[in-house]
Structures are given as structure tokens and as C-alpha cells.
Amino acid sequence: MTIRVGHLYPDYLNIYADRGNIAVLARRAALRGHELVVQAIGLGDPLSPGAHDLLYVGGGQDREQAAIASDLAARGDEIAAAVDGGAALLAVCGGYQLLGRGYRGRDGSFMPGVGLFAHETVAGETRMIGDVLLECELEPGNVRLLAGFENHAGRTLLDPGAEALGRVVHGFGNDGESGFEGCRLGRALGTYLHGPLLPRNPWLADWLLAQALAHAGDEAPAALTPLPDDLETEAFRVAADRARARGGRR
Numbered sequence: 001m002t003i004r005v006g007h008l009y010p011d012y013l014n015i016y017a018d019r020g021n022i023a024v025l026a027r028r029a030a031l032r033g034h035e036l037v038v039q040a041i042g043l044g045d046p047l048s049p050g051a052h053d054l055l056y057v058g059g060g061q062d063r064e065q066a067a068i069a070s071d072l073a074a075r076g077d078e079i080a081a082a083v084d085g086g087a088a089l090l091a092v093c094g095g096y097q098l099l100g101r102g103y104r105g106r107d108g109s110f111m112p113g114v115g116l117f118a119h120e121t122v123a124g125e126t127r128m129i130g131d132v133l134l135e136c137e138l139e140p141g142n143v144r145l146l147a148g149f150e151n152h153a154g155r156t157l158l159d160p161g162a163e164a165l166g167r168v169v170h171g172f173g174n175d176g177e178s179g180f181e182g183c184r185l186g187r188a189l190g191t192y193l194h195g196p197l198l199p200r201n202p203w204l205a206d207w208l209l210a211q212a213l214a215h216a217g218d219e220a221p222a223a224l225t226p227l228p229d230d231l232e233t234e235a236f237r238v239a240a241d242r243a244r245a246r247g248g249r250r
């Protein structure tokens with residue numbers, strides 16, 4: 001099958017090897033006989049709900065975020081319709097912040113957000129930097145570990161009832177206090193984890209691919225063929241061990 005990916009603002013939100021996440025999706029799709037077609041969506045480019053099986057928004061510092069925030073916020077209806085219609089979405093760091101209601105940066109200015117995720121973000125005095133380990137339960141009863149790296153000044157507060165992507169085992173997470181990391185709304189995920197995220201967490205790459213395939217029309221997709229993943233498992237182990245050495249919660 002063809003999996004249509006819309007990559008929002010690759011020229012602005014790209015600081016954490018975000019293209020690496022797309023490369024992993026493309027390779028893991030190809031190894032199962034599927035083709036990933038990636039369309040860059042820049043400032044002012046049209047975005048029609050239903051045109052993509054997966055939307056991707058990468059990370060950026062305050063300056064890059066400010067450059068695209070109002071263009072992105074104006075796409076609130078289209079993005080909500082896409083996710084409502086079953087498209088998958090992954091937003092990382094700066095992109096994750098702007099998919100909520102908004103982000104108040106270090107200089108006090110407010111950047112409006114898309115309003116897809118029920119959260120708000122305010123920059124704090126210090127940056128939260130380091131390796132992170134999470135426990136995620138995207139399907140009830142199936143708890144899996146996710147390892148990554150975080151580097152953000154923003155503190156993201158989820159509204160009561162909003163679902164987090166995971167529970168922080170080690171690291172800061174959304175705000176350093178709640179014990180939650182990221183946000184999930186159906187097939188849409190937002191997270192501070194980068195590094196990039198997907199090379200060392202192949203189960204999450206496959207979860208996203210499966211969601212995108214379901215949207216592409218394969219509503220009862222055959223399980224994705226397992227891949228050897230020796231290097232990926234090793235990369236996960238190194239990142240998870242660094243997070244454990246860091247300590248923190250738990």
C-alpha cells in the first residue's frame with residue numbers, strides 16, 4: 001500500500017533529527033512492501049483532511065516556532081478533521097507544544113496553538129535536559145517502554161482527563177512534576193522525546209505505521225512482519241540505561 005505522509009514545516013521544525021523519524025518509517029514500511037510518500041507542507045501550503053495517512057510535526061526552538069505558529073494554528077480545523085477521520089499524527093517537542101492551545105515563550109510572547117491536544121505550555125527558567133524512560137500503554141494491558149532524549153524549557157500542563165503518552169520512569173516529562181509525558185488523542189501522539197525517537201523505539205514506529213495503514217484503507221491490516229531489530233534493540237538499551245543512570249522519578 002501507499003502511505004501518504006504530510007510533513008509540516010520541515011524547513012523550520014527539524015532540529016532533532018526529525019528527518020530520521022521519517023526515514024525509519026519509510027524503511028520499515030518498505031521492508032513490508034509498502035511505500036511511504038512524503039509531502040512537505042510549508043507556510044501557506046494547502047492541507048486537506050483525508051489527504052494524508054500520517055501527519056508529522058518536528059521540533060524547533062522558540063524562534064522557529066514563532067515563524068510558523070500562526071500558520072499552523074490556522075490549520076486547527078483541518079488537523080482536527082484529519083485526526084477525527086483516523087489519520088495518525090506524531091508531533092515532537094516544539095511541534096508537540098504548538099498542537100496544544102499555545103505556548104508562552106521565554107520572552108513572554110504567546111504563540112497560539114492548534115488546540116488539538118488539551119494542554120498549554122509555558123516556558124520556565126531552566127531547561128529540562130536528559131535521557132528519558134517512559135512506560136506507555138497504547139493498548140490496554142500492553143505496557144511498553146519508550147526511550148528518548150528531552151531538551152525543553154516549556155512546561156506542558158495537560159487538562160484534567162487528557163491522556164498522556166506515557167508515565168515517566170526516569171526524566172522530567174511534560175513539566176517535571178506531574179509524572180506524565182506527552183499526550184495522546186486517538187491515533188495522534190505528541191511527545192518531548194527526540195534524538196530521534198523512532199530508530200530506538202521500533203515498536204512505536206510500527207504502531208504508527210499500523211495506524212497509518214488502517215487509515216489508508218487496510219482496516220484489518222495483517223500484522224506487520226517482525227523485523228530483526230538487533231541494532232534498534234541495542235540502541236534502545238543504551239538510551240534506557242542512560243536514563244536509568246540519570247535516576248529521577250522512581
Ligand code: GLN
Nearest residue numbers: 059060062093094153154
Ligand atoms: N522551544 C521549546 C522549548 O524550549 C521547544 C524546544 C524544542 O523543540 N526542543 O520548550
